[in-house]
Amino acid sequence: MRVMVMVKATKDSEAGIMPSTELLEAMGRYNEELVNAGVMLAGDGLHPSAKGKRVAFDGPGRTVIDGPFAETRELVAGFWIWEVKDMAEAVEWVKRCPNPMMGPSEIEIRPLFEAADFGDAMTPEVAERQDRLREKLADR
Amino acid sequence: MAASETHQAIETVFRIERARLIAGLARMVRDVGQAEELAQDALVIALSEWPKTGVPNNPGAWLMAAAKRRAIDGFRRNEMLARKHAEIGRDLEDEGAVGVEDIEATMDDEIGDELLSLMFTACHPVLSTEALVALTLRLIGGLTTDEIARAFLSNEATIAQRIVRAKRTLGASGLAFETPRAKAREARLASVLEVIFLVFNEGYFATAGEDLIRPALCAEAQRLGRILVRLAPDEPEVFGLLALMEIQASRLASRTAADGAPIPLTEQNRARWDQMLIRRGLAALERAEALGGADGPYALQAALAACHARARRAEDTDWKRMAALYDRLSGVMPSPVVDLNRAVAYSMAFGPEAGLVLVDRIEAAALRSYAPLPAAKGDFLFRAGRLAEAREQFERAAGFSRNAREKAFLLGRAAECGG
Numbered sequence: 001m002r003v004m005v006m007v008k009a010t011k012d013s014e015a016g017i018m019p020s021t022e023l024l025e026a027m028g029r030y031n032e033e034l035v036n037a038g039v040m041l042a043g044d045g046l047h048p049s050a051k052g053k054r055v056a057f058d059g060p061g062r063t064v065i066d067g068p069f070a071e072t073r074e075l076v077a078g079f080w081i082w083e084v085k086d087m088a089e090a091v092e093w094v095k096r097c098p099n100p101m102m103g104p105s106e107i108e109i110r111p112l113f114e115a116a117d118f119g120d121a122m123t124p125e126v127a128e129r130q131d132r133l134r135e136k137l138a139d140r
Numbered sequence: 141m142a143a144s145e146t147h148q149a150i151e152t153v154f155r156i157e158r159a160r161l162i163a164g165l166a167r168m169v170r171d172v173g174q175a176e177e178l179a180q181d182a183l184v185i186a187l188s189e190w191p192k193t194g195v196p197n198n199p200g201a202w203l204m205a206a207a208k209r210r211a212i213d214g215f216r217r218n219e220m221l222a223r224k225h226a227e228i229g230r231d232l233e234d235e236g237a238v239g240v241e242d243i244e245a246t247m248d249d250e251i252g253d254e255l256l257s258l259m260f261t262a263c264h265p266v267l268s269t270e271a272l273v274a275l276t277l278r279l280i281g282g283l284t285t286d287e288i289a290r291a292f293l294s295n296e297a298t299i300a301q302r303i304v305r306a307k308r309t310l311g312a313s314g315l316a317f318e319t320p321r322a323k324a325r326e327a328r329l330a331s332v333l334e335v336i337f338l339v340f341n342e343g344y345f346a347t348a349g350e351d352l353i354r355p356a357l358c359a360e361a362q363r364l365g366r367i368l369v370r371l372a373p374d375e376p377e378v379f380g381l382l383a384l385m386e387i388q389a390s391r392l393a394s395r396t397a398a399d400g401a402p403i404p405l406t407e408q409n410r411a412r413w414d415q416m417l418i419r420r421g422l423a424a425l426e427r428a429e430a431l432g433g434a435d436g437p438y439a440l441q442a443a444l445a446a447c448h449a450r451a452r453r454a455e456d457t458d459w460k461r462m463a464a465l466y467d468r469l470s471g472v473m474p475s476p477v478v479d480l481n482r483a484v485a486y487s488m489a490f491g492p493e494a495g496l497v498l499v500d501r502i503e504a505a506a507l508r509s510y511a512p513l514p515a516a517k518g519d520f521l522f523r524a525g526r527l528a529e530a531r532e533q534f535e536r537a538a539g540f541s542r543n544a545r546e547k548a549f550l551l552g553r554a555a556e557c558g559g
Binding site: 036038041042081083085086088089091092093095 | 149155359362363366367
């Protein structure tokens, strides 16, 4: 199964305080371990929400909201995509992660939908459009 | 933490650590069978200790230390035995015997490429292919004998026996547990790749039985491939194999209909192809090519798979490129199956007649009772409008098929021909 592992934001990460060399090194070693085990498929860190935007939907209405966003605990500061045998394995791997923040912090694990989970609602046309979008994102 | 939760955590930790644990121990005791037993001992110790003390922060190191203590105890016992025997006048002092000091020195060695060594050992050509596959899945994949037995439609006793015998053969042949160099390394690496691909294929297309695919075996083979590219980062074919597996696996969800019937590649819902695996596969293929391995058999097969993966719609497939790739593949890996696939590519690139010309050349040689051959020929004839002949070929193909789903599919195509 595939999971997304999300490092939750903290006041420090939202303030744009960069991790120390020690933490970067520890994270590097951890990432290497994940890759060596064939578990890690993708992963990256995110800039603070001050650099983000939100688009709110209400019927036909679209409102763009500039960051930073208020509810820090619900924000994401980084993510991985892992391929693991089950949730228990994902939990064990997360436990090995160095504390990603300087203070108390939280990491959340969520199983991914696979394309197959959508059944026939995912038509080739819908998927093609999604794929084109992904390609555009990758080109940036 | 509740006891059952601790147990689950221990089992999961063990699953994660198992291969490295065995690899490290095997280098120390020079016997994979004994290494596996020591690892198992460490698990038993953890199961009694951790519910009281909690799972340690570095469980891998803890397990390794426990196993090594066991190993040293064993050596000490053996040494004492040897002394006693010597005392009563028997010369049992084996010149190859290893002292405790040596063991402790080995323990402190930098953890190097034990896992690669273990893969090389598990894939040693002195063993039969079946034994190689079973041993690799057991030692590196951590599958239980029952899981392996189910994957290969065998019974547990047979698989267990096969593994025991394989370990004994390895022990008896006195193999040095190390990574071979130069030419030997190349040959052994080829053997490792072959075993991984066998595992993948067994998952991707079961040779018999009701289930067409066993995705768990594919996932395990991909994981082994991902590990291997880290262990051997300069070997283009390792990347070629990984690319091939990732791209093939991207289609797992779309290969069968809801009722389990196989769906041919050109008719699959490409929306369900896993784009993340495709991207990973294309990246691995690029790496293989950058390392100068564009003409390796796995890289070429991956390049072929990539032709399908890149086509958003079946009709966008670059069949001319595929025909050219098959020309190169049949040069480096001559095989009737490659020739058959080449004929299919030619039929798509240049028309059914081109396919028929090539397929008729194969028929004279091999593949007498190989279902895909008459199936392909039937398809060429069908597209050329020669329905009666096509029907005959589809029926022949159905007669050869050992897979219930495939058989039903072929009979369906025969029925399409009318008559």
